[in-house]
Amino acid sequence: MQYHVNGYRYGDPTIQPAAPGREDGQGPLPEDVDVLIVGTGPAGTVLAAQLAEFPEITTRAVERRPGPLPVGQADGVSCRTVEMFDAFGLASTLTNEAYWVNETTFWAPSPQDRNEITRTGRIQDVADGLSEYPHVIVNQARMQEMLLDKAKKSASRFEVDYGLLATGLDVPDEPLAPVTVHLEETDEHGRGTGVSRTVRARYVVGCDGARSTVRASIGRTLHGDAQNHAWGVMDVLPVTDFPDIRKKAVMQSASGSMIQIPREGGHLVRYYVDLGDLPEEGRSFRDSTTYEDILAAAQKALHPYTLQARDVAWWSVYEVGQRLADGFDDVPAEQADLLDPRVFITGDACHTHSAKAGQGMNVSMQDAFNLGWKLAAVLTGRSPASLLSSYSAERQKVAQELIEFDKRWSSMIGSKVSDPDDPDAGGVAADDVEAHFVAGGEFTAGLSTTYEKSLLTGGTEHQHLAAGFRVGTRFHSAPVIRVADAKPQQLGHVHEADGRWRLYAFAGKSGFSADGDGHESALSALVRFLDEAPDSPVRRFTADSAADDAVFDVRVILQQEHHTVDVNALPAFLFPAKGAFGLRDYEKVFSAEKTNGRLLGLVPGLEATHDIYDLRRIDRERGALVVVRPDQYVSQVLPLEAQDDLARFFAGFMLEPGNDG
Known part of the structure; x- marks a missing residue:
């Protein structure tokens, strides 16, 4: 780290000298900005941290919540994401706090008693040579806190404008005219108060989740199918005699599948518990399912081992499904050679999938990392606005690959285990699950992305x-x-x-x-x-x-x-x-x-x-x-x-x- 370049500095070297005019912070939300980020989930906070490095760019982010996210649902951090955090100077903080996923074990019904599980395999979670960094587990809220702290220490003195909900936006026909974003102030619960305002932005980035207002405003739609299969997820403080309690474990029992992921802090554990196919009245099933139902299913899957949950930090029920937006910016495909994009969507706003592949937060952050430097290059005059069309071209393909992988993995671990004594019953063999996990190692490490030959990527002749x-x-x-x-x-x-x-x-x-x-x-x-x-x-x-x-x-x-x-x-x-x-x-x-x-x-x-x-x-x-x-x-x-x-x-x-x- 170099920080005495303009004279001796004392104090925290990660706090950059404020840019002119930012000594007292960034000030109130102006009516005109260069970039408006809508939503501060994983993608929004990465984008904020990256653009905060350019104080000459007026970047602001609005968030409907009254303050930072207290508890996040995502937690799996791929090797590639840790590499990206290194570029922000945050990798050591991340890995010091995190749970390191060193080994993954596999469990299946015992040949002696199929109502009991037995360990069938054990592998190193990340193969040697893939990355210098491990696969780790850290709560999404803590990762976002790190990124926003980085942004606040930048020369921009960036901070989020909380308590503002985006209700819609207008994209004018004039190519160089700003986008008008309609906002509504929210209360302490994130609900609209009826008090509205507008902001004009050269570029708008929707990081506002699966129900994205930004996506709807530019006419983009998520396409895909649900699998009508329900999973429960819970973060608990357990007392158990299960021997692999502090290791990632993939379990396939006669009663259903389960994935165990130890969390940071030494005691917390997450369980993804198979609840089976949804009945036709699927919504009422999800609404009527309780935490006790999820715990009971987990206890049954873990037999003969016992599981007590002394405290529950969070739980939910979700349906497996994969959906992909038909474009990641506001330019229709037939006009891609004529117009430059001004509105973008990232993360869950443009791709949704199950949590079991552990890639949702990671791919969302990589979306923003791809877009952030391009916005900076255009807004600082280093590149023409046409560069921005490469974002959708590159990241839509990556999201499609994620969805295809998630379909295969979800189907694999959601299938019942085959019974050697009843070959006609179907199902998957326990060693097939382990083999599929190993084969997907590069993907789950976040290292399989390959950008095709384009303006930004050359050929392979050398x-x-x-x-x-x-x-x-x-x-x-x-x-x-x-x-x-x-x-x-x-x-x-x-x-x-x-x-x-x-x-x-x-x-x-x-x-x-x-x-x-x-x-x-x-x-x-x-x-x-x-x-x-x-x-x-x-x-x-x-x-x-x-x-x-x-x-x-x-x-x-x-x-x-x-x-x-x-x-x-x-x-x-x-x-x-x-x-x-x-x-x-x-x-x-x-x-x-x-x-x-x-x-x-x-x-x-x-x-x-x-x-x-x-x-x-x-x-x-x-x-x-x-x-x-x-x-x-x-x-x-x-x-x-x-x-x-x-x-x-x-x-x-x-x-x-x-x-x-």
Whole structure:
């Protein structure tokens, strides 16, 4: 963390100096804003935290509740979401508080007595090598609190405008005219009071849940089917003799299925309990089902083990179903090439599914992370408004994949277990459930998203140069050593949620050294191009008044050991001047040498056996340039010599300073 850049600072370094005019906070809700966020669930709080990093953008969020969410329903946090939280500087707080899902066990009817369950399998929940972060459990409300606290500490001094309900919006026909959002003040219960007001916004983002007013106002509809199958969910403080009480457990009993998920704090446990098919009068069934009914079903499924619930924190009954919106913005498909979107929907407003795949909150947050940097790029003049159409194009496909996965998983664990003594009765075998869980490991870790070739994502013709950084997927971090101070760290952790692009230049065999004939190395030529060439993206798209790395964060990874690198022999471009005093940034150059136990997550004294070149299959002879989007996804893998390709790529969607598009 760098925070003395403009002079010595004392106190909490996570609190940024307030932007001019924000010293006393953001002030009352104005009549005109750049971005209005409607709803502060998982997607809304991610979007708020990201846009708060840009105080020049007027971002506000309205929420019908009178204050922050006290208790959330979602709790499963995928590895990918923890990686995203690292970009906000929140991963360590998250993982320190969380329950870590280390193992998942599987239970099925005992062959001796099918009314009793027995353990049939045990697996490591997240396979080795998927991520440097674990799958964790943290209450949704606490995650949102972390994000809003981050936003409040930003230079924007962002805070939510509580007690305001969006009742509708008007999108004018004029392409550049603002959207008018109609609001109603609410009471302490979130109910409308009849007192109305309006706000005009350049962009509106509906993060307002499955009954989204924003979605309805732009004529979008959720399509899908319910499965007419009910599940109960409860968070309890249990007393039990079940041996796996502090492990995630998937249980299929003769009476029905159940999933157990231990919660943070050491004692709380969540149960998803199969209540069977809904009768025709499904609504009355849900209304008449009690917490005692759910507990009784859980106790029956857990037999021969006992379960007492000494306290219940929360419970509900829900119907399994999957629905997807027909578009994630306000532009009809037939006008996609003519109009730029001004209204967007995220999270439950555009996709709903069961909770058992553990992806609802995670995918919602990734929706917002995808959209946030694009809004910032447009509103700061870095990209044209046409960039925003890529949000729906990219995220609708991801949501469709989630729904398809959820259908398969819900069907699998909602099926009865087959009886070897009655093969004609049907059902699924216990080992089939475990096999399906293992096969979906990458998906449930949040790591299966692959963006297709587009304006923002290149082809795979050079993928062989860095096979482990798959184009279109998230940048898979690996350990390195920072040259200047010999600090071991994960390379991906230099990526902040600040809207910048990352250019990771992996040196070839020669590094910065000239060949025997005195010819410049490919790495040297690339750095010189980025620093000096008129068509360099860094020079072309960075304002003269801004720091060299204000738009593009260039990092170099060398193959030589860190103590053999002469820092003073490296190009000055890799030590950009910062702040009022022109201080040099010494954190841009790394060594790919194998690290020891000083690296977080390794046992002290344990030697690593691979470096980042081995782990991510980077061509040691030629090296590679890996281009990473602001939301941590790989856009391009290019040869170090591909300067023209690099220039053309960014010219396709970026604007020069002063060009409003």
